[in-house]
Amino acid sequence: MDRGDRRVFAGLSFSLESGNALVVTGPNGVGKSSLLRTLAGLVSLSEGSLNLEGGQSERSVAEHTHYFGHQSAVKPALSVKENLAFWRDFTAPAHVSNFDPKEYGAQDILEDLGIGHTSELPAAYLSAGQTRRLAVARLFVSPRPIWLLDEPTSALDANSEAQLIDLMNDHLRRGGMIVTATHTPLSLSPLQSLRLEALSIEDLAPLEEIG
Amino acid sequence: MSSWALSLFQRELRLAVRVGGGALVGVLFFLAVVTVIPFGVGPDLNLLARIGPAILWIGALLATLLGLDRLFQADRDDGSLDLILMAGRPLELVVLIKCLAHWMATGLPLVAAAPVLAIFLNLEPTAIGAVTLTLAAGTPALTLIGAIGASLTVTLRRGGLLLAVLVIPLTIPVLIFGVSAADAAVNDPVPFMTPFLILCSLSLISLVVGPFASAAALRFSSD
Numbered sequence: 001m002d003r004g005d006r007r008v009f010a011g012l013s014f015s016l017e018s019g020n021a022l023v024v025t026g027p028n029g030v031g032k033s034s035l036l037r038t039l040a041g042l043v044s045l046s047e048g049s050l051n052l053e054g055g056q057s058e059r060s061v062a063e064h065t066h067y068f069g070h071q072s073a074v075k076p077a078l079s080v081k082e083n084l085a086f087w088r089d090f091t092a093p094a095h096v097s098n099f100d101p102k103e104y105g106a107q108d109i110l111e112d113l114g115i116g117h118t119s120e121l122p123a124a125y126l127s128a129g130q131t132r133r134l135a136v137a138r139l140f141v142s143p144r145p146i147w148l149l150d151e152p153t154s155a156l157d158a159n160s161e162a163q164l165i166d167l168m169n170d171h172l173r174r175g176g177m178i179v180t181a182t183h184t185p186l187s188l189s190p191l192q193s194l195r196l197e198a199l200s201i202e203d204l205a206p207l208e209e210i211g
Numbered sequence: 212m213s214s215w216a217l218s219l220f221q222r223e224l225r226l227a228v229r230v231g232g233g234a235l236v237g238v239l240f241f242l243a244v245v246t247v248i249p250f251g252v253g254p255d256l257n258l259l260a261r262i263g264p265a266i267l268w269i270g271a272l273l274a275t276l277l278g279l280d281r282l283f284q285a286d287r288d289d290g291s292l293d294l295i296l297m298a299g300r301p302l303e304l305v306v307l308i309k310c311l312a313h314w315m316a317t318g319l320p321l322v323a324a325a326p327v328l329a330i331f332l333n334l335e336p337t338a339i340g341a342v343t344l345t346l347a348a349g350t351p352a353l354t355l356i357g358a359i360g361a362s363l364t365v366t367l368r369r370g371g372l373l374l375a376v377l378v379i380p381l382t383i384p385v386l387i388f389g390v391s392a393a394d395a396a397v398n399d400p401v402p403f404m405t406p407f408l409i410l411c412s413l414s415l416i417s418l419v420v421g422p423f424a425s426a427a428a429l430r431f432s433s434d
Contacts, residue, residue, distance in 0.1 A: 042293050063299035071290025077229040078222065089218035092299035138294075 008034045010047075014194055018054075018098050018145070021168070021178040021188040026196035032181035033069070035196070036148045039179060040067040052146075055096055064094040065146040070154075072135035076124035080115065080134055081106060083123050088141035099175040101143030109140045114160065128155045136164060147171065149180040215300055216308055223312030226285075233278050234316040238324050241274040245328040256333045263332035264342045264393035268386055270328075271321045271346055272353060276378060278317045279357040280364065280371035282309060283429065287365050292429070302426035310351075310358050310421065318350040341396030341403065345410060349389040352414040355421030356381045362428040385413050 008031040016022050024032045037043045039050065041062030052061045074083050084106045110116045113133045118126060126134060132155045139147060147168075153161045165186055168178055172188065180186065227234040248266050249259055286292040295305060325346050329339040360378035364370030392406035 037293075040293070040297060042296065059299060062297045065297060067293060067297055069290055069293065071288075071293075073290040073294050075222075075226060075289065075291070077226055077231055082222070082225065086218055086222045087294070090215050090222075090298050090300065091294070092215070094299070 009196065013048075014192075016177050016179065016192065018175050018177060019172050019190070021172055021180065021186075021191050023186060023188070023191060023193045024179065024181040024196065025183070025193060027198060030196040030198050032196060033150050036067070036069075036150050036179065036181055039146075040065055040148050042067070054098065055145075056094060059092075059094060061146075063092065064096065064144055065148055066091075066139045066142075066144045068135065068139060068147065068149045068152060070150055072131050073138070074123045074126075074131050074134055076122060078123060079120055080110065080123050080126070081119040083134060084110065084137055084141060087138045091138075091142040091144075093142045094144045096145050099143075099145040101145075101174060101176070102140075102170070103143075104140040106137075106141055109137045110134075113137055113163070129157060129160065132156055133160060136167075140167075145176045147176060147178045147180075149178060149182075151182055152180060153182065153184055153186070215298075216304065219305065219308050220312050223309055224316060227312065227316030232316070233281060235320070237274040237278050237317040238320040240277050241270045241321050241324060242328065244270040244273060246331060249331060260333045260335065260338070263329060263334045264338060264345075265390045266332060267325055267329060267342050267346070268349075268390050268393070271325070271350060272379075272382060272386060274321055275318060275350060275353040275357060276375050278313070279354070279361050279378070280374050282313055282358060282361040283365040283432075284361070284370070287432075292365070292432075296429065302429060303422040306358060306362070306422040306425045306429070307418075310354050313358075314351050314354045318354055321350060322347045335397065338393065338397045342393045345389045345392045345407065348407070348411050348414055349385050352385045352410075352417040353382055355414075355417040356385070358421050358425040359428065362425040362432065365429065365432050385410065388413065 012035070014022070024035060026032055034043060038045060039061070041060060050061050052064060055061070055064050073087075078086070088106060104112075107116060107119060110119050113136060115126070115130050115133050118130065123131065123134065136152070152164060152168075156164060165188065168186070168188055172178060172190070178188065226232050245266060252258060252262070283292060286295060296302065322343060325343045326339050329342055334342065357374070357378050359381075360374040363377065364374045367373060388406045388410040392403060392410055395401040395403045395406055
């Protein structure tokens with residue numbers, strides 16, 4: 001995978017079963033976010049392929065996937081409810097056979113995440129953590145089996161972090177998949193991990209191995 | 212119209228008219244350009260009436276360019292563009308709907324303001340009607356052509372100037388036929404319909420080419 005003429009990683013291969021989580025760790029700048037963006041179809045592969053077994057054949061892997069990056073994709077000028085309702089209507093849900101999502105209404109998930117009282121307020125009034133929780137809510141209103149979470153717990157307090165981990169475990173139990181890049185240990189199960197390590201400077205290509 | 216398309220359209224319109232949306236910036240800029248020119252040109256009413264349609268058209272072109280750089284940039288800045296690309300909706304239609312909403316919020320006010328501003332320029336009633344009609348037919352083309360430039364410059368910080376440089380040459384045909392149709396309505400021997408129909412066809416061509424070119428550029432932008 002290349003970004004701006006620079007090889008970020010090569011020879012990387014892994015597979016993930018339904019109901020499993022993969023935690024990607026490694027030092028800053030090694031390519032964790034790049035890996036997630038590649039899986040999300042936002043950066044094209046220079047070699048190799050991504051395959052999803054049992055998905056809807058007419059849809060790409062990215063269209064089975066929720067990407068939750070560093071940016072929250074929340075519009076400050078819209079109310080919390082309007083933000084969420086837009087992503088609910090706009091994001092095409094992906095239904096696959098061995099994934100059984102729990103149906104959430106927009107208000108339900110906002111209540112669950114503790115920001116139900118803000119639903120009529122413009123999103124500009126939310127704190128950083130509340131904005132993050134609003135972004136998390138997006139994953140539940142339009143069910144998709146694969147979640148790509150880039151530093152999901154940043155800006156969250158201990159309670160909401162624990163709650164997010166519960167929700168992630170619930171997603172795994174229902175047959176979903178999670179790939180997450182993180183520095184904080186997350187108690188997910190079943191869990192696989194992938195550690196990206198930078199190779200020596202001369203090679204300019206990080207080594208990768210499956211743990 | 213399916214629900215996702217309607218939802219996108221409503222979101223775009225809401226964003227345009229609320230705080231920081233900039234729907235009225237274009238029309239205020241249009242007002243500023245058009246009111247300043249009579250002061251510069253001087254009190255020659257015949258001259259003003261002759262160049263009036265051109266002034267209105269150039270004002271509308273510049274005012275349209277002013278808001279275009281935010282068309283995709285605003286979504287890129289907060290990560291929405293990534294999610295839009297992954298949403299599983301046809302990107303060409305997404306671009307078309309965004310352009311439509313953008314035109315409703317920025318182009319339509321220009322068309323509505325044109326008859327009022329035309330009075331400042333000493334245009335006669337036929338010319339006022341003709342300019343307004345040509346703007347209504349031509350400004351969608353400006354937005355759609357501009358969308359191509361907006362998606363090409365989406366990865367650049369402060370790409371607004373580059374956008375203008377890219378887009379202005381492409382909009383010159385629209386300007387030529389818009390102004391000549393408006394002129395033809397006043398000067399008798401020239402038929403009005405010929406340039407007007409060419410203007411309409413330019414709008415229709417950009418309706419097809421704009422969303423496809425713009426969607427292709429957006430797909431490559433997300434690196």
